[in-house]
Amino acid sequence: MSGVSILSGTAQGPVIATTEPLSFWGGIDPATATVIDVHHPLHGRCLSGAIVLMPGTRGSCTGSGVLLDMVLQGRAPAALVFSEPEDVVTLGALIASRMFDRPLPVLRLTPQDFAALARQPEARITRDAIFAGELRVPLAPLPEGALTLTDADRAMLAGAEGPAVQQAMQILTRMAAAQGAAGLLDVTQGHIDGCIYASPANLTFAEAMVSLGARVRIPTTMNAISVDRENWRTQGVPALFGGPAQRLADAYVRMGCQPSFTCAPYLLDNAPAQDDQIAWSESNAVIYANSVLGARTGKHPDFLDLCIALTGRAPLTGVYLDEHRAAMRVLDFDVPAGADDALWPLIGWLAGGLSPDRIPLLRGLAKAAPAPDDLKALCAAFGTTSAAPMLHVEGVTPEAHRLSPDADHRAVTRTELAEAWRALNAGPDAVDLVAIGSPHASLAECRALAEALAGQRPVIPVIVTAGRNVIEKAQADGTLDQLTAAGAQVIPDLCWCSISEPVFPPATRAVMTNSGKYAHYGPGLSGRPLRFGSMADCAAAALTGRAPSLPRWLEA
Numbered sequence: 001m002s003g004v005s006i007l008s009g010t011a012q013g014p015v016i017a018t019t020e021p022l023s024f025w026g027g028i029d030p031a032t033a034t035v036i037d038v039h040h041p042l043h044g045r046c047l048s049g050a051i052v053l054m055p056g057t058r059g060s061c062t063g064s065g066v067l068l069d070m071v072l073q074g075r076a077p078a079a080l081v082f083s084e085p086e087d088v089v090t091l092g093a094l095i096a097s098r099m100f101d102r103p104l105p106v107l108r109l110t111p112q113d114f115a116a117l118a119r120q121p122e123a124r125i126t127r128d129a130i131f132a133g134e135l136r137v138p139l140a141p142l143p144e145g146a147l148t149l150t151d152a153d154r155a156m157l158a159g160a161e162g163p164a165v166q167q168a169m170q171i172l173t174r175m176a177a178a179q180g181a182a183g184l185l186d187v188t189q190g191h192i193d194g195c196i197y198a199s200p201a202n203l204t205f206a207e208a209m210v211s212l213g214a215r216v217r218i219p220t221t222m223n224a225i226s227v228d229r230e231n232w233r234t235q236g237v238p239a240l241f242g243g244p245a246q247r248l249a250d251a252y253v254r255m256g257c258q259p260s261f262t263c264a265p266y267l268l269d270n271a272p273a274q275d276d277q278i279a280w281s282e283s284n285a286v287i288y289a290n291s292v293l294g295a296r297t298g299k300h301p302d303f304l305d306l307c308i309a310l311t312g313r314a315p316l317t318g319v320y321l322d323e324h325r326a327a328m329r330v331l332d333f334d335v336p337a338g339a340d341d342a343l344w345p346l347i348g349w350l351a352g353g354l355s356p357d358r359i360p361l362l363r364g365l366a367k368a369a370p371a372p373d374d375l376k377a378l379c380a381a382f383g384t385t386s387a388a389p390m391l392h393v394e395g396v397t398p399e400a401h402r403l404s405p406d407a408d409h410r411a412v413t414r415t416e417l418a419e420a421w422r423a424l425n426a427g428p429d430a431v432d433l434v435a436i437g438s439p440h441a442s443l444a445e446c447r448a449l450a451e452a453l454a455g456q457r458p459v460i461p462v463i464v465t466a467g468r469n470v471i472e473k474a475q476a477d478g479t480l481d482q483l484t485a486a487g488a489q490v491i492p493d494l495c496w497c498s499i500s501e502p503v504f505p506p507a508t509r510a511v512m513t514n515s516g517k518y519a520h521y522g523p524g525l526s527g528r529p530l531r532f533g534s535m536a537d538c539a540a541a542a543l544t545g546r547a548p549s550l551p552r553w554l555e556a
Contacts, residue, residue: 017118023059036524067092069199193281194302262467283383290390327361345516352385366395381516427529437465452539
């Protein structure tokens with residue numbers, strides 16, 4: 001059997017191999033090409049110039065922008081080799097080749113050839129084969145012609161609706177072919193993740209599309225951005241960062257996107273309903289939409305989200321189809337008595353690690369009656385450790401009946417939950433910042449924090465990030481005044497996964513959060529150790545400057 005050249009090219013370099021997927025955003029510093037995910041086996045390794053082998057990627061949709069920036073800055077791997085279908089960084093490499101003439105080979109091998117190549121110290125890639133020692137793996141091009149297009153699709157592809165739509169359709173059809181899609185489908189709304197200033201490449205791409213006259217044709221919301229759009233100057237954000245970050249947000253607004261600026265679009269009034277076909281990017285939003293709302297969306301990488309919004313069409317593959325929404329793994333949980341809201345991020349983070357490449361069914365959780373915020377926390381943490389675009393919770397989510405007859409089963413113990421808690425609590429007992437809102441805080445979460453702090457004054461900074469819609473509701477019902485009176489700061493537009501100094505207090509040495517997502521990514525993104533716990537734990541830490549120990553409900 002031969003490997004497949006998803007994107008062909010030539011390369012040569014040392015082999016760096018891992019059996020664990022990696023999120024390029026939050027997992028790699030694009031300025032140095034070094035792995036910064038402290039939970040990954042390659043932590044500290046530089047990938048620049050290497051033939052990088054990994055099964056696939058996981059985590060954030062923003063990885064496409066990170067890879068594009070690495071390519072444009074000359075810091076990218078020499079080639080990427082996967083053993084499973086992969087979309088996120090593949091799209092970044094496709095954009096680099098199609099729009100900027102900077103090709104980077106992306107290959108897919110059988111598990112046997114992948115394992116054989118992983119044992120080699122170095123390799124050489126041609127358009128026809130991979131050579132490494134005595135190993136030779138032939139390469140075949142990606143099959144062409146399997147994608148069925150409508151007359152309207154072909155007209156867009158031929159340029160009948162202008163160069164921006166043509167460029168978008170060229171990228172879209174190439175990705176659809178790589179995904180094995182039979183055709184394209186109509187979608188009713190989009191959500192853009194590429195508005196985060198993860199790298200200069202995001203701005204380069206967006207302004208290139210603006211210059212081509214790009215304009216979205218479906219209602220399209222925007223993810224959190226990298227600055228408080230109206231206040232970054234008074235917050236002391238350097239113009240060298242704040243200026244490009246605002247320009248990036250403005251570029252998407254000029255293309256017709258709604259300035260919602262939230263990573264929790266499911267909290268907006270126009271959230272999709274069950275069976276709606278949508279096109280969202282941002283990993284937690286995708287997982288929540290598919291799992292909890294029962295809507296249908298692929299986990300679309302940054303840049304592809306805009307291409308879909310410009311055309312109104314998405315690849316007809318993956319979880320848009322019933323057969324790909326079934327659980328392939330059953331995870332049985334025994335919920336500890338007395339568990340608090342920290343349970344849900346722990347379950348999500350652990351379930352993702354136990355189901356990194358397939359949709360799981362989580363059983364035993366219905367008796368704990370998870371609220372929408374619990375499911376939000378679960379989905380967000382799950383997205384940091386799994387590449388799957390959805391999950392099911394028996395007795396809770398609308399499609400939990402979808403179970404493959406070939407699904408395997410595994411019990412998850414309280415000991416494993418305690419180990420997950422310890423993995424997310426590597427920081428010291430003393431903390432000097434409380435971070436709430438990853439994903440963006442809901443109104444209920446804002447109220448819970450306000451009640452926990454009522455009549456007391458924190459001894460360390462408390463910062464809440466939330467969407468504008470939630471902040472408006474919190475202002476209307478008095479919650480915002482309560483939080484402000486307690487000394488908490490509530491910031492719109494950006495979130496903890498895009499926050500930077502000086503909005504992130506520079507003197508901070510350790511952070512306390514209730515977010516499994518930020519507890520995972522935070523050490524790499526902020527350079528500070530993290531502590532994790534419930535909302536009540538965060539409020540207690542705010543008042544004492546101390547993080548709690550292992551909760552009683554996790555003790556043996």
